[in-house]
Amino acid sequence: MKGLVIKNTGSWYTVRTDGGQLLDCKIKGNFRLKGIRSTNPVAVGDRVTVAPAAGNDGTAFITEIDDRRNYIIRKSINLSKQSHILAANVDQALLLITVSRPLTSTTFIDRFLASAEAYRVPVVLAFNKTDLLDDDERRLQQMMVTLYESVGYRCLQISAVTGSGLDELRPLLDGKITLLSGNSGVGKSTLINRLVPDANLRTAEISDAHNTGMHTTTFSEMIPLSPPQSPQWGEEQPAPPPLGGIEGGYLIDTPGIKGFGTFDMEPEEISGYFKEIFRFSKDCRFSNCTHTHEPGCAVLRALDDHLIAQSRYQSYLSMLQDKDESKYREAY
Numbered sequence: 001m002k003g004l005v006i007k008n009t010g011s012w013y014t015v016r017t018d019g020g021q022l023l024d025c026k027i028k029g030n031f032r033l034k035g036i037r038s039t040n041p042v043a044v045g046d047r048v049t050v051a052p053a054a055g056n057d058g059t060a061f062i063t064e065i066d067d068r069r070n071y072i073i074r075k076s077i078n079l080s081k082q083s084h085i086l087a088a089n090v091d092q093a094l095l096l097i098t099v100s101r102p103l104t105s106t107t108f109i110d111r112f113l114a115s116a117e118a119y120r121v122p123v124v125l126a127f128n129k130t131d132l133l134d135d136d137e138r139r140l141q142q143m144m145v146t147l148y149e150s151v152g153y154r155c156l157q158i159s160a161v162t163g164s165g166l167d168e169l170r171p172l173l174d175g176k177i178t179l180l181s182g183n184s185g186v187g188k189s190t191l192i193n194r195l196v197p198d199a200n201l202r203t204a205e206i207s208d209a210h211n212t213g214m215h216t217t218t219f220s221e222m223i224p225l226s227p228p229q230s231p232q233w234g235e236e237q238p239a240p241p242p243l244g245g246i247e248g249g250y251l252i253d254t255p256g257i258k259g260f261g262t263f264d265m266e267p268e269e270i271s272g273y274f275k276e277i278f279r280f281s282k283d284c285r286f287s288n289c290t291h292t293h294e295p296g297c298a299v300l301r302a303l304d305d306h307l308i309a310q311s312r313y314q315s316y317l318s319m320l321q322d323k324d325e326s327k328y329r330e331a332y
Helices: 108-117 135-151 164-172 190-194 269-273 275-281 300-305 310-325 325-329
Strands: 004-007 012-019 023-027 045-050 059-065 073-076 082-090 092-097 124-128 154-157 177-182 218-222 250-253
Touching: 012 045, 012 059, 023 045, 073 108, 082 177, 092 108, 092 164, 108 124, 108 310, 124 135, 124 164, 135 154, 135 275, 135 310, 154 164, 164 190, 164 300, 177 190, 190 250, 269 275, 269 310, 275 300, 275 310, 300 310
Parallel strands: 023 059, 092 124, 092 177, 124 154, 177 250
Antiparallel strands: 004 012, 004 045, 004 218, 012 023, 045 059, 073 082, 218 250
């Protein structure tokens, strides 16, 4: 039977079948995705074929995965030659950012955006915790918003705690499957609890020692924005709310990540994943310009003219250097 992977704990997958049944599944035998070296060959959002296990305990095996429309992938932290798929078959990604408690680096943001561009996933940037900012932090946030809006990304300034800005965010989520991502501690669980009060996700205090987030989500899960009543595993359940309309839409909650190593990008491709660099690169003298030292480079000229932000260009350079495997073990 066919179904949708709605939860991944690392060793078990929860699949909602097309008939509305919830099954706890494992991967059948040596099932692997061809052509992708991944620590998680099946991801939340995947359409799969499942076969019930012997007996009637509500468990099954995933035997096949359908072709993916897209996915978001990052370098595995512990296995440098493998990837980790954050989610599959998404309509958009919502990257949650904070300029304080903790600070989200522009390098992290740019790496996420470049990976999303590579797999044609639109991204909305949401700057959270606006209620906690002092004047200097508020100015920094506005500078970052201005930067990314000038590149071409939709930016929102919100507070998941007070609800400020959520009236602008919610319509962007309706009827869509949205991957929610960001550093640890930026407030993903708090935001989901605000949007879906029945989700009851755990939240955690920020570590005072390191001013970084403490992981609260340890698995990936697809959450209906208007969730059905809690099901009993293995029993027939009504289908979740349909996609489309004011009540439609799903959030894919993922564990907080401290680093974002890019995966399987050739150096000559990277400039194409930075919107403003790609625009200026069309005027470079050489078609194979790396935008680092070549004469007649339109990108370097735009950088000198402050038409490309220095932070974005530094992120581009850092990705060019990613053939150095040790970089993947660092937090960006």
